[in-house]
Each structure stands twice: as structure tokens, then as C-alpha cells.
Amino acid sequence: MSSELLSKLLDLLGPNGLVTEASDLEGYSIDWRHLFPGKPLAVVRPANTAEVAGVVKLCRAYGTAVVPQGGNTGMAGGAVPDASGTQVVLSLSRMTALREVDPVGMTLEAEAGCVLKTAQDAAAAVGRLLPISLAAEGSATVGGVIATNAGGVNVLRYGMVRALVLGLEVVLPDGSIADGLRRLRKDNAGYDWKQLFIGSEGTLGIVTAAVLRLLPQPKSSVTALMSVPDPKAALDLLACAQDELGDTISAFELMAGSSLKLVEKHFGLRRPIADGDWFVLIEAASSLSGLREAAEAALGNALEQGFALDGTVAESGRQAADLWQLRERITESEAKEGKSVKHDVSVPIPLIPQFLVEAGIALERDAPGTRVNCFGHLGDGNLHYNVLIDGHASDEINRIVHDVVDRFGGSISAEHGIGQYRVAxxxxxxxxxxxxxxxxxxxxxxxxxxxxxxxxxxxxxxx
Ligand SMILES: Cc1cc2nc3c(=O)[nH]c(=O)nc-3n(C[C@H](O)[C@H](O)[C@H](O)COP(=O)(O)OP(=O)(O)OC[C@H]3O[C@@H](n4cnc5c(N)ncnc54)[C@H](O)[C@@H]3O)c2cc1C
CATH class of the missing domain: 1.10.45 (Vanillyl-alcohol Oxidase; Chain A, domain 4)
Incomplete structure (x- = not known):
């Protein structure tokens, strides 16, 4: 039965579109974190939407499950098959075309397998900004960020991916193609069905192409690293920055001093300011003049008021990139440090300092010896509250942290999705x-x- 399906898939896709050799299947079989090893029957790599539809129809006829996969950078094990050896992974890796960038209509149309960074660069080349930005942008795909409704570092100003999708083309589970590749800013004509597929993690349909909304590329930006005495002061700094710089703030990232120590240990990257317990990376961007002066005044003010202890403002694009490296290398440093349990939580922003106190107390009491690696998008109330587990069971750590999240009325998945990791x-x-x-x-x-x-x-x- 499965060999009949494989032979029909080969007829449909040709040899470039079907992977069945065990050694070639490896890269598609396990997630980025190496937590969910699976075993695909095969990997298909369709070259266009019609082929995706053909694969879905064929697999359906044989009662075979299909698992969509983009860059396989997801944090929740959503893009890998189970271990039964019966599921087909559908990789979008051959559907990478960037069909159009329109600087006047401010839209970008791309196939689902287009790498996010490629789309960002194409927008920048015509003076426009695609404001979806995350550390995995060199591998994550347009389809993947849509399927997970990804967040990232610019949500504070531009919203989640959902806010940036204007049009979508989706292959449905029956193999039909829903073509909603419209590029309209306003469209209240009936149900906005595309919203169902954004963030559905490949369980309702396969995204094959999308039209994304672009914004003007800011002409200047300011990046600063500040150390703060505690998370409450970080919130005061956020309020101060928002009062003085308004909506020019595009990123406001909190990092524990211990997280930066991991980055130093594993990547040799040193923070350029004095040691501290907590740090904040701030980025503001604008096309109007005077941003730098306003930012320096705001940060000076924060230092005077004691919200910040020390700080530096990047003098060049190179220095700004170096500051961002400190933030972006945290996840990889954690992976190098040892086994961890990740929590991608959100709580109401004003409650973050108290959440951190109570989660710390609960872990010390119920899981002694564990270490917390905490960083994240403070401006969105979203923390990656990851725990290096020191022999404790993952389920136990999850329960401890998520119980505290529940008490604060928070979410157990702010941006990474549910995948197979958080279903229960x-x-x-x-x-x-x-x-x-x-x-x-x-x-x-x-x-x-x-x-x-x-x-x-x-x-x-x-x-
Ligand atoms: C270092 C690092 C940093 C990260 N930082 C962030 C961050 O700041 N914010 C954030 O939100 N995430 C972050 N992530 C997680 C990840 O990058 C995002 O979830 C991203 O959106 C996944 O894109 P992908 O193409 O790799 O999707 P995959 O991992 O391949 O798939 C993710 C899910 O989407 C489904 N899917 C993929 N493509 C399609 C498609 N075309 N149609 C239908 N379903 C599809 C899969 O089945 C799976 O369920 C980070 C990951 C890493 C490794």
C-alpha cells in the first residue's frame, strides 16, 4: 500500500520531489531542539501549489497523514512526523520564489518556502520594512512564521505576524486550493477565513503563498543596552522610554545577567557595560530627524531617576549588530549549556516582576538545583522562562512554572505555538x-x- 503511494508520488513530483533514502530523511525527522525524533515514510518536496494539492489528494486517498515543514526552526515539535513511519513530511523547500515587492502598495508576495531573511532583504532593497524579526530568520520561512503566527522582537510596535498578512493561498486537507492572494488593506467582504490558518501550525491547511504588508524603512535607528537593578525598574524604564520616544520604540528586550554570562561562556561575546543582574536591549527607529538626541535624553533621564544603572548607545550599525548578538545568541548558548525546559509564557505586563519572584520561589522550593535562563520580549509581557533542569523531570518543571503562570492569568504559549510539545x-x-x-x-x-x-x-x- 505505502509502496503504491510512493510510486504515485514519484510519478507526480519526479525524483527531485521525493526523498526516501534513510540518510536523506534524517534532517527532516527531528526538530531543532532534538526533542522529538520522528520517522517519516517519505519527504515530498513539491515545486508548486498544484503539486502540493496533488500530494494532499494522493495521501488522502491512501489515508496517509501529511506534516508540513518549513525551516524546521519551530520550538514546539510541530513540523516533525511521529515515530510510526507512516506519515509524509511535506517540505516547502523548493517553493522559495519571491514573486513581487511593491514599494508603492507596500506589499510583498512570496511562496511559503521563501526564507524570512530573503524577504526582509528584498523589502529593504526598495526602502521598505518587513518587520518580522527573530533570531531564526536565516532559516525560518514565510509559511512557517504564518503557520505559527510568530512574534519576535518587533511585536511591540508592529504586532504579531497575523497583523502583517494581507493575503493567503492555502491547500486544504481535501486537496482544493483556496486562493486568497489579495493585497487589499481593507476588505470586509465576508468571513476573513485566512485568520483561521494563521497560527494553526499546519493542522488546517498548507500555506503555499502569502501577501505580506510592508512599512516604510525607518531612516535612522538607535540601539542601546542598559543595565537595570531589577525587573520593576525595567518596567519603569519602558514607561519612561514610551513617554519620551512614543511609538518609535520597536524592541524592548529583557535579559537576565545570567543569560548574558551563558553567551559569554559559549560564544565569547562580552557585554560592553558593567555586570548586573538584569539588562534591557532597546531599539527605536524613525524617519524623522532628532531620534538619537531624544533617545539619549530619555536614557539619561532614566539613569538619573535610578531606573537604569549603566548603559551604552551604539555608535554605528556594527555596534548595534554586536549588541543584538548578545540577545540573539541566548537560545543557542542555552542549548550548549545543557538540557533545559522552555517556557514561552506571557503575563499582564505590570505583573512581570511579581511573576518572576513567585516562579523563582516555587522552583527553589520544589526543584532545588535548577537554574533559570530568563529573557524575552518585556514590552509584550512575553518571557522565555527557561529552566536548566539538573536531572529534574521536564513535566515536573513545566507544572511548577505553568501553575504560577495560571495564578497570574497568563498564557503558556505566547509566540512559539503548541505543536506536540504543549498539547496536554x-x-x-x-x-x-x-x-x-x-x-x-x-x-x-x-x-x-x-x-x-x-x-x-x-x-x-x-x-
Ligand atoms: C534561535 C531561535 C530563535 C527563535 N525566536 C523566535 C521568536 O523570537 N519568536 C517566535 O515567534 N519564534 C521564534 N523561534 C521559533 C521559530 O523560528 C518560529 O516558530 C518560526 O515561525 C518557524 O518557522 P519555520 O519555517 O522554521 O517553521 P517550521 O518549524 O518548519 O514549522 C513550524 C510549524 O508550522 C507548520 N508549517 C510550516 N510551514 C508551513 C506551511 N507552509 N503551511 C502550513 N504549516 C506550516 C509546521 O507544520 C509546524 O507546525 C525561534 C527559533 C529559534 C531556533
Missing amino acids: ELEKRRSAPELAIARRIKTALDPEDLLNPGKVLSRAERA
Whole structure:
């Protein structure tokens, strides 16, 4: 049966489009964090939307599940198959075309496999900004960031990916193609169905192309690294910066001193200011003149008021990039340091200092010996509260941290999604009516549960 399917897939896609050799399957079989090893029946690499539709129809006819995969940088194990050896991974790696960049209409149209950095660079080349920015942008794809509704460092100013998608083309689980590649700023004509697919992690349809919204490229930017006495002072600094610099602030990232020590240890990168317990990386950007003076005045003010202890403002693009390296290398440094449990949580912004105190107390009490690597998008209330686990069980650490998140009315997945990693944790927290909505949507679009089964919702829950 499976050999018949493979032979039909070969007829459809040709030898470049079908991977079956065990050694070639490896890269597609395991997630970036190496937590979820899977075993695909095969990997298909369609070259266009019609081929994606053909694959989905064929797999459906054989009752075979399809797992969409972009850059495979996801943090929740969503892009890899299970270990049954029966699922087909559909890689978008041959659908990388950047179809159009329109500097007047301020839109960019790309195929789903286009790497995010390529799309950013194409926008910049015509003086426009694609403000989706994350440390994995050199590998993450347009389809992947849409399927996960990714966040990143610019959410504070520009919103999540959802806010930047104007049009979408999706192959549905029955193999039909929903072509919504419109480039309209305003379109209230009926249900905005594309929203269902943004953030659905490949469980409702396969994104094959998208139209993204661009913005003017700011002409100047200021990047500063500040050390702050504690997270409460970081919030005071945020308020002060917002009062004085308004919506020019595009990033406001909190980093524990211990996180920067990991970066120094594993990448040899040193922070250029005095040691401290907490640091904030701030970026502001504008096309109007006077930004630098205003930023320096605001940060000087923060120092005077004691919200910040020390700080530096980058003097060049090179220095700004070096400051960003400190932030962007934290995830990789953590991976080099040892086994960790990641928590991608959000809580209401004013409650962050108290959340950090209570989560720390809970871990010290119930999981002694663990170390916290905490950093994240403070301006969005989103922290990566990761725990180096020192022999403790992952489930235990998850429970401890997520219980505190619950007490603060927070979310257990602010931007990384649910994948297979957090399905049980999500289902524990959603009310029966909320789960019923999710199940009805899934069943309406994918009644046979053949598109990325077991991700976002458990399989049993859908029955
Ligand atoms: C160092 C590092 C830093 C990161 N920083 C951030 C960050 O700041 N913010 C953030 O939000 N994330 C971050 N991530 C996570 C990750 O980069 C994002 O989730 C990204 O959106 C995934 O894109 P991808 O192309 O790699 O998708 P994949 O990992 O391949 O897939 C992710 C999910 O989307 C589905 N999918 C992929 N392509 C499609 C498609 N075309 N159609 C339908 N479904 C599809 C997959 O099935 C899977 O469920 C980071 C990851 C790393 C490694």
C-alpha cells in the first residue's frame, strides 16, 4: 500500500520531489531542539501549489497523514512526523520564489518556502520594512512564521505576524486550493477565513503563498543596552522610554545577567557595560530627524531617576549588530549549556516582576538545583522562562512554572505555538466550550485528521 503511494508520488513530483533514502530523511525527522525524533515514510518536496494539492489528494486517498515543514526552526515539535513511519513530511523547500515587492502598495508576495531573511532583504532593497524579526530568520520561512503566527522582537510596535498578512493561498486537507492572494488593506467582504490558518501550525491547511504588508524603512535607528537593578525598574524604564520616544520604540528586550554570562561562556561575546543582574536591549527607529538626541535624553533621564544603572548607545550599525548578538545568541548558548525546559509564557505586563519572584520561589522550593535562563520580549509581557533542569523531570518543571503562570492569568504559549510539545498542557487549561470550538473547526476542515495530526489538539480529543 505505502509502496503504491510512493510510486504515485514519484510519478507526480519526479525524483527531485521525493526523498526516501534513510540518510536523506534524517534532517527532516527531528526538530531543532532534538526533542522529538520522528520517522517519516517519505519527504515530498513539491515545486508548486498544484503539486502540493496533488500530494494532499494522493495521501488522502491512501489515508496517509501529511506534516508540513518549513525551516524546521519551530520550538514546539510541530513540523516533525511521529515515530510510526507512516506519515509524509511535506517540505516547502523548493517553493522559495519571491514573486513581487511593491514599494508603492507596500506589499510583498512570496511562496511559503521563501526564507524570512530573503524577504526582509528584498523589502529593504526598495526602502521598505518587513518587520518580522527573530533570531531564526536565516532559516525560518514565510509559511512557517504564518503557520505559527510568530512574534519576535518587533511585536511591540508592529504586532504579531497575523497583523502583517494581507493575503493567503492555502491547500486544504481535501486537496482544493483556496486562493486568497489579495493585497487589499481593507476588505470586509465576508468571513476573513485566512485568520483561521494563521497560527494553526499546519493542522488546517498548507500555506503555499502569502501577501505580506510592508512599512516604510525607518531612516535612522538607535540601539542601546542598559543595565537595570531589577525587573520593576525595567518596567519603569519602558514607561519612561514610551513617554519620551512614543511609538518609535520597536524592541524592548529583557535579559537576565545570567543569560548574558551563558553567551559569554559559549560564544565569547562580552557585554560592553558593567555586570548586573538584569539588562534591557532597546531599539527605536524613525524617519524623522532628532531620534538619537531624544533617545539619549530619555536614557539619561532614566539613569538619573535610578531606573537604569549603566548603559551604552551604539555608535554605528556594527555596534548595534554586536549588541543584538548578545540577545540573539541566548537560545543557542542555552542549548550548549545543557538540557533545559522552555517556557514561552506571557503575563499582564505590570505583573512581570511579581511573576518572576513567585516562579523563582516555587522552583527553589520544589526543584532545588535548577537554574533559570530568563529573557524575552518585556514590552509584550512575553518571557522565555527557561529552566536548566539538573536531572529534574521536564513535566515536573513545566507544572511548577505553568501553575504560577495560571495564578497570574497568563498564557503558556505566547509566540512559539503548541505543536506536540504543549498539547496536554493546553488541553488542561481550556474550558470544554473552547475545546469544542477548536475541535469543530478541525473536524469541519479535516474530518479524517490527516493534516499534522496530534499537533495543537490531541488526536483522541478530535474523535
Ligand atoms: C534561535 C531561535 C530563535 C527563535 N525566536 C523566535 C521568536 O523570537 N519568536 C517566535 O515567534 N519564534 C521564534 N523561534 C521559533 C521559530 O523560528 C518560529 O516558530 C518560526 O515561525 C518557524 O518557522 P519555520 O519555517 O522554521 O517553521 P517550521 O518549524 O518548519 O514549522 C513550524 C510549524 O508550522 C507548520 N508549517 C510550516 N510551514 C508551513 C506551511 N507552509 N503551511 C502550513 N504549516 C506550516 C509546521 O507544520 C509546524 O507546525 C525561534 C527559533 C529559534 C531556533
